[in-house]
Amino acid sequence: MEMLDFIALFAGALGVGFVSAIAGIGGGSLLVPFMVLLLGYDARVAIAASLLCVIITSSSAASEYIQKKMVDFKMALLLEPITTLGAIVGAHITLSLPTNYIEGVFGAMLLYVSITMLRKSLKETTAIHEEKNTSIDNILWKRKLAGLLVSFIAGLTSGMLGVGGGVLKVPILTLVMGVPIKVAVATSSFMIGLTAASGEVIYIVKGLTDPRIVAPLALGIIPGATLGARYLGKIKARYVRLVFSLLLLYASIRMLFSII
Amino acid sequence: MFDVVAKILRYGAIIGLSIVIIGLIVENLTNQSTIAIIGLYSIISIPIISLLAISIQLLREREYLYSALSVLTIIVIITSILLSIMSK
Numbered sequence: 574m575e576m577l578d579f580i581a582l583f584a585g586a587l588g589v590g591f592v593s594a595i596a597g598i599g600g601g602s603l604l605v606p607f608m609v610l611l612l613g614y615d616a617r618v619a620i621a622a623s624l625l626c627v628i629i630t631s632s633s634a635a636s637e638y639i640q641k642k643m644v645d646f647k648m649a650l651l652l653e654p655i656t657t658l659g660a661i662v663g664a665h666i667t668l669s670l671p672t673n674y675i676e677g678v679f680g681a682m683l684l685y686v687s688i689t690m691l692r693k694s695l696k697e698t699t700a701i702h703e704e705k706n707t708s709i710d711n712i713l714w715k716r717k718l719a720g721l722l723v724s725f726i727a728g729l730t731s732g733m734l735g736v737g738g739g740v741l742k743v744p745i746l747t748l749v750m751g752v753p754i755k756v757a758v759a760t761s762s763f764m765i766g767l768t769a770a771s772g773e774v775i776y777i778v779k780g781l782t783d784p785r786i787v788a789p790l791a792l793g794i795i796p797g798a799t800l801g802a803r804y805l806g807k808i809k810a811r812y813v814r815l816v817f818s819l820l821l822l823y824a825s826i827r828m829l830f831s832i833i
Numbered sequence: 834m835f836d837v838v839a840k841i842l843r844y845g846a847i848i849g850l851s852i853v854i855i856g857l858i859v860e861n862l863t864n865q866s867t868i869a870i871i872g873l874y875s876i877i878s879i880p881i882i883s884l885l886a887i888s889i890q891l892l893r894e895r896e897y898l899y900s901a902l903s904v905l906t907i908i909v910i911i912t913s914i915l916l917s918i919m920s921k
Contacts, residue, residue: 625876629846632879636843639835646835646887650902657906661913766842766880771910773877777870778917784853784860784869791850 581612582789586626590797595804595813600794601627601736602686603817605679606824614786616675617667620735621776622786624769627737629791630798631766638759645752645760651717652724652745653767656738659728660772667733668779673831679734680828686740687821694814720749732772737765835890838883845879881910 589603601623608619638644667675727741739761746757776782849872856869888903 625873628876628880629850632842632846636839639839639842642835644835646891647896647899650887650891650899650906654902654906654909657909661909767884767906770877770880771913774910774914775917777873777877778914782873784857784866784873787873788850788853788857791853 578612579785579789582608582786583793585611586790586793587797587800588793590630590794590799591801591804592797592813592817594798594801595808600630600798601734602683602740602821604790604794605735606683606821606828609676609679610824610827616672616679617776617781618783618786620667620675620679620733621773621781622783622790623735624731624773624776625782625787626790626794627731627735627769628766628773630794631737631762631769633795635759635763635766638762641759643756643759644763645746645756646763648746648750648752649760649764652720653764655721656724656728656731656742656764656768657771659725659730660732660768661728661775663729663732663734664772664775665732666729668775675733676828676831680825680831682730682734682736683821683825683828687818687825689740690814690818690821694811694818716749716751720745723749728768728772731765731768732775735772738768739765835887837890838886841883841886842879845882846876849873849876849879881907 585607586600586604589600589607593600593603604623604626605616605619608614608622609616614622635644670678723741723745727738727745730736730741731738739758742761742764743754743757746752746760747754752760773782851872852875853869853872856866856872859868860866884903884907888900888907891897891900891903
């Protein structure tokens with residue numbers, strides 16, 4: 574690997590970490606298009622590298638949340654076996670699909686994320702419903718079943734596209750399982766690492782994870798996210814979200830066109 | 834109670850990444866990529882080891898169902914690794 578590639582990956586990851594911390598989205602949805610569209614990496618290699626970065630970032634975040642006793646382990650363990658299965662299936666789907674199809678599916682997911690972000694930044698009325706914490710034993714079996722089903726899809730998305738899947742996990746925990754938002758974010762953060770690890774295993778075994786790509790990305794994304802979190806109060810998150818939702822929208826359209 | 838899990842996650846990520854970096858330096862010098870690959874495997878093993886620690890803690894608390902669920906998750910991951918290696 575050229576020194577220039579190392580610097581480009583490091584600088585890109587620094588920026589991705591910074592922006593994802595401010596915009597409140599996972600690094601994977603920015604890392605993969607950055608690597609595929611700007612640096613010209615194969616989508617599978619980008620997804621494999623992104624998943625490994627997701628493990629590193631979620632491990633440090635989850636460690637903080639566990640110390641603050643914010644993670645609902647029982648809820649995570651109820652949903653994790655099926656999420657893990659989803660991630661493994663997702664990784665195998667990616668390995669069997671042609672690259673342009675993977676980029677197309679990623680583009681569709683990015684379109685969803687960018688529209689959600691755009692709506693959020695235009696409205697900026699994110700009323701957080703602090704629901705009463707529901708005990709896992711009191712949740713109706715129909716809700717548990719729905720939670721398991723959506724968890725499988727979250728795992729599938731993670732393993733297939735190299736993202737954490739928090740965009741699906743937090744809504745499952747809050748809306749379906751009735752977990753308060755802060756506990757949901759903490760629990761989702763813990764689950765993301767496990768889901769990403771189960772998907773990443775497949776990519777490593779198949780030789781798609783390159784340590785020479787992972788190292789600069791991981792070295793960049795950690796300080797980037799720390800800086801982003803520090804500047805969170807100083808920069809208007811609304812404008813950052815607006816600009817990046819438009820950028821993501823552009824990236825999603827470009828990736829969607831790769832199918833044609 | 835789950836402080837051990839928090840420590841595994843925090844220090845595991847740092848150790849794993851350090852092994853990858855040391856491995857890359859060794860690879861540049863000797864053309865051997867084994868250490869870097871070990872680093873990758875140690876990063877993905879962090880959440881799995883933390884799950885094992887949770888399972889043991891839940892067993893101590895007599896939460897057998899949730900302990901079994903964490904073991905089930907580990908079994909799913911290990912089975913997947915074995916199947917991937919076999920189909921390689």
